[in-house]
Amino acid sequence: MNDKNLIPFNERTESERREIAKKGGEASGEARRAKADASVIARAILDEITRSKEGVEATVRYAALKQQAAKALKGDIKAVEFLIKVADEMPKQQAEVRHHGDVGLTIKHVTSGITPASSEEEVLKREGIGGPV
Numbered sequence: 001m002n003d004k005n006l007i008p009f010n011e012r013t014e015s016e017r018r019e020i021a022k023k024g025g026e027a028s029g030e031a032r033r034a035k036a037d038a039s040v041i042a043r044a045i046l047d048e049i050t051r052s053k054e055g056v057e058a059t060v061r062y063a064a065l066k067q068q069a070a071k072a073l074k075g076d077i078k079a080v081e082f083l084i085k086v087a088d089e090m091p092k093q094q095a096e097v098r099h100h101g102d103v104g105l106t107i108k109h110v111t112s113g114i115t116p117a118s119s120e121e122e123v124l125k126r127e128g129i130g131g132p133v
Contacts, residue, residue, distance in 0.1 A: 046061035071079035
């Protein structure tokens with residue numbers, strides 16, 4: 001299109017502006033419905049039952065998360081971040097994951113005010129596990 005063929009919105013008549021707004025609203029509603037439909041379909045697929053190579057039945061959601069967990073255990077930072085976000089344990093802005101050593105991972109809370117535990121004993125203490133009985 002040519003710029004000289006374009007008419008600014010404020011120079012259009014009231015009926016032209018109304019018609020343009022109506023078409024925009026219809027397109028917006030159609031896009032919103034399409035997105036909602038895709039969401040329903042994705043949830044249905046994730047809830048389908050699948051059978052693993054070993055013959056174990058599980059939902060697609062479970063199988064996919066297991067695969068991500070296996071990658072995370074091998075040191076895949078993106079898999080760790082994905083699992084944290086899916087688990088909704090930390091807001092996106094606060095999660096910082098660093099690779100440490102060959103396969104070790106350190107998860108640090110950046111702005112949450114929570115500091116990572118320095119030892120397993122500290123974790124058990126925070127969780128109220130261990131200590132004198």
